Amino acid sequence: xxxxxxxTEMTATEGxxxxxxxxxxxxxxNGLFWYxxxxxxxxxxxxxxxxxxxxxxxxxxxxxxxxxxYSYLLLKELQMKDSASYLCAASSMDSSYKLIFGSGTRLxxxx
Amino acid sequence: xxxxxxHPSWVICKSGTSVKIECRSLDFQATTMFWYRQFPKQSLxxxxxxxxxxxxxxxxxxxxxxxxxxxxxxxxxxxxxTSAHPEDSSFYICSTRYWGETGVNNEQFFGxxxxxxxx
Numbered sequence: 001x002x003x004x005x006x007x008t009e010m011t012a013t014e015g016x017x018x019x020x021x022x023x024x025x026x027x028x029x030n031g032l033f034w035y036x037x038x039x040x041x042x043x044x045x046x047x048x049x050x051x052x053x054x055x056x057x058x059x060x061x062x063x064x065x066x067x068x069x070y071s072y073l074l075l076k077e078l079q080m081k082d083s084a085s086y087l088c089a090a091s092s093m094d095s096s097y098k099l100i101f102g103s104g105t106r107l108x109x110x111x
Numbered sequence: 112x113x114x115x116x117x118h119p120s121w122v123i124c125k126s127g128t129s130v131k132i133e134c135r136s137l138d139f140q141a142t143t144m145f146w147y148r149q150f151p152k153q154s155l156x157x158x159x160x161x162x163x164x165x166x167x168x169x170x171x172x173x174x175x176x177x178x179x180x181x182x183x184x185x186x187x188x189x190x191x192x193t194s195a196h197p198e199d200s201s202f203y204i205c206s207t208r209y210w211g212e213t214g215v216n217n218e219q220f221f222g223x224x225x226x227x228x229x230x
Binding site: 097103 | 226
């Protein structure tokens, strides 16, 4: 079956670090995506992991463990503009590499 | 990255009418496009996979006769919501799959979305 789990909401303070976890069970797994989505807008790409390990890109980092079916998105030096929903999505080789999305984590950054 | 456009960006219609939403890939040829629906404070739900020159593949629970998908060219896919009802009001987003130079990055690029309100 296909299943993606991530926390519904998180709150953090400006300047702090926050980690958003995601667990997945996906047949034909072919990589894990993280997207950021502001209210009323389309998702924008943040990161992609297909091999185990940490991928760092500026203030954002993403980690993947294929054996554990686990990923996290790490946001450093939080800014107010980082308040958004963060979507974890697993890519499946089954049926045209479609993305299976988690329910999304709404992050609120407070001053 | 790839650029995807959608038209219209928002539409309001009366119950019972049909609404067509266009999704265009502007700078590359997209053999596959995906259509998603998103209700407020919920995640994206895949409705169907649109394949150029062939029938779309619908996800379980999505009525193919109500949500008509046409992918007649490599740059255009359309979603028609037939006989729309208030419960069809939602944010509809399309995406295309873009293979990077290495062929490994199967990132999807999303259109800006279409907000449909059915009165």
